[in-house]
Amino acid sequence: MELPVWDPSNVDGPTLDALRERASATRDTPWPVPLAGQYARYFRDGDRDSYEQVIWARDQRVSRAVALAAATGEEAWLDEAADGIALFCEQSSWCWPAHDDTFTRHGAVVPTVTDPYLDLGASEVAAQLAWADHVLGDHLDERLPGLRARIRHEVDVRVLTPFERRRDWHWLGLGGKVGNWTPWIHGNVLVASVLATDPARRATLQGLAAGGLERYIAALPDDGAIDEGYSYWWNGAGRLLEALELLDRPIEGRVRATVAFPHSVHLGGPWYLNHADGQARPAIDQPWALLHRAARRAGDAEAEAHAAAHRVPGGPVAHENQGLGRLLRALTDPAWRAAEPRPLTGGGDAWFPSTQVLLARDAAGLTLAVKGGHNDEHHNHNDVGSVVVALRGVPVLVDPGRPTYTALTFSPRRYEIWTMQSGWHNVPRIAGAEQAAGPGFAARDVAVEDAGLTLELGGAYPGDHRWRRKARLDRATGRVTVTDAWELAGGGGTTEIRWMVAGVVRPAEGRAEVDALDGAGTIALTWTPAVPCAAVVRELDDPMLSDVWGARLTRLDIDVSGLGPAGTLELTIEELR
Incomplete structure (x- = not known):
């Protein structure tokens, strides 16, 4: 070579x-x-x-x-x-x-x-x-x-x-x-x-x-998924693709599948579905020439178009912050220089069996993403069963991401960091307990059905609880519904269903309205029965978080303790036009 x-x-x-x-x-x-x-x-x-x-x-x-x-x-x-x-x-x-x-x-x-x-x-x-x-x-x-x-x-x-x-x-x-x-x-x-x-x-x-x-x-899984999420694709699968190019190796099989990953998890504009330590709005200045070359070699027209959407005609083809090798390759790539951009839109539906991540999209409004998986993934957060909902590509029910890395981040004390805890993801807090870390704390009985995902979450928590979650996008109505049904095995703590929200939040009895970021519109969250809900504001002082979400996130804690050890709650998310 x-x-x-x-x-x-x-x-x-x-x-x-x-x-x-x-x-x-x-x-x-x-x-x-x-x-x-x-x-x-x-x-x-x-x-x-x-x-x-x-x-x-x-x-x-x-x-x-x-x-x-x-x-x-x-x-x-x-x-x-x-x-x-x-x-x-x-x-x-x-x-x-x-x-x-x-x-x-x-x-x-x-x-x-x-x-x-x-x-x-x-x-x-x-x-x-x-x-x-x-x-x-x-x-x-x-x-x-x-x-x-x-x-x-x-x-x-x-x-x-x-x-x-x-x-x-x-x-x-x-x-x-x-x-x-x-x-x-x-x-x-x-x-x-x-x-x-x-x-x-x-x-x-x-x-x-x-x-x-x-x-x-x-x-690599056959579906090409990266459990660290889109942000880490560039320095995982992306690095592999560069090396294979130098070795003049073909792109095929599971390697070809991973070329499609970035556009498959794209929500819209600068927003991507994020899990683990990834950001929902990573720097837009990624080494797109790399993806463009790989897509051309793989014969993936959608991935090529997704990369080309970031090409500014007459503008620089790369930046030195991408690394010298990536800069030099882009400087002398005439196909990338001549790439014709088109409007950047989210992809179609996607299902990744390896990570148990589903994306279902309504072109006119909401996108639903649901995650199963387990709590020992790369750059893991305790987030089995978490749901993300975006309005016109802008996340409204969100995964916060991660703060600036410190010595704590990859130490045994990792889960002292709030963003890594299930309590700050869109999952329940069961009888006062949050999810635990480890490969055994996982989703079970995961089933994809009609733009939705059904899964058992109880195994992600200490104890012997049963918690069945079904999240579905109804394209006929444009609504997302999340139905939680539980049978608890004791424990004296409060049971809540928590939702992390980005934007301006206006809670009311059995209901909350949210003005999404970027002027994307307003959604309404309605839950039945109309049990109490507390709004917890989390001020953001770390730029890795505030550069994405602004000054704060809001957590809605829907208290279902009063429904007893066995019960059901349905949440409906819809756009207010």
Whole structure:
């Protein structure tokens, strides 16, 4: 495998202009410098974001400079790129502190340079340097002799040699469990392997990387679903598709199915169905050229059109925040440059048996999404049986998503975070108890029927309760109904059916009206019997949440305790026109 030929005569002008404007604004400023104290903060107080923001700012500055130097050959940009490359080579660690095992193995809160950890961050820098070497090689040899040798040395000792020698990395998937790290790191190692000077070793590295990709493919479900949701598709299945393109491997079977995943879970406009740690409104500036190329290779016209809908004619084809490799590929993709956008609308109905997620749509109004599954999914939230309802593509009954990552996020204390708890999802609180985490806490007797899903939720909770939920979209009336029927096995706590709502909420007896975000319209929630309901306002001070939902979310707690240990409640959701 070799990286594709770089042709500076075929680059996209508007993208270069935008890169030059941003790069010129920072060129004469000090480079972002990651500090030991910032690295140590993760181990001291759990803050990982401060260090990562510095790293990403440096990464993007290098990518801008490399792209400009490769496209123009201008010495000023070549020097800027070389400065950034040298700083990466001098950086103590390419690993992000949240992933480093420096503390558990060595008792250190700063990088142990003699024992580098190969994580997402390290693999990203290795691939970035490989791409830089690929497109700037002759220029570097002429202007900065010796820098390419330094690149090869650092990539070797930090990434290639550890990848060969240490085979206990969890992301290798050798134990059968894989996640988005598996294709992400293996794909980056595949790119970095071109820096190995010995052809036999290069072939060995590429064989090991291809083996990791195969393990990820084997774990993909036949329906192409990603249990981490749309946001993580880009750095899971999307990374796989990039790597397969470099290997000139066909897109078929379950890999072809996953090309369809983004448009299948699209709700409308910038909104997507989110589960786990995904956002309902992720950054619109995704690497759409990647999906466009994959869809073309897979022969998936709908996926190609979905990607093309994000193409702004005459605008930049990519951004440096997508990574250097993705930027360079988009810069020289004439089909992506010429892609004709069409209005971005939600897809059709979808059913993913592997994750037990159903989407049913009424083109004129409401979309219903229901989730079964279990509480040990990747980036898991305790959300078995959760329902999302969108009005004209804008979520109204919502899954909040996740706040900024900290040390708590992937620790044994994960479920202390409110957004991970079932109490802040659209599921019941049964006899004072919320859902528990673990693979055994799962939906049962899941059945798809006529634009709806029926499932047993009791097994997701402690105790021996029965809770049958049926959620259905009636296209004839444009209404969604959610019917809950229960038989409780004791317990003295309150039983409530909870609904997370985005927008302006006006509760009344047995009823609530909600003005949706983005001016999408107003819906009414009506429940029978008209039992009491309390509105709990959750102020949002984390940008990962407030950038999506605004200043607050409201939780409607419908108290069904008075209906006794066995009862039924029906909720109707409809648009008020």
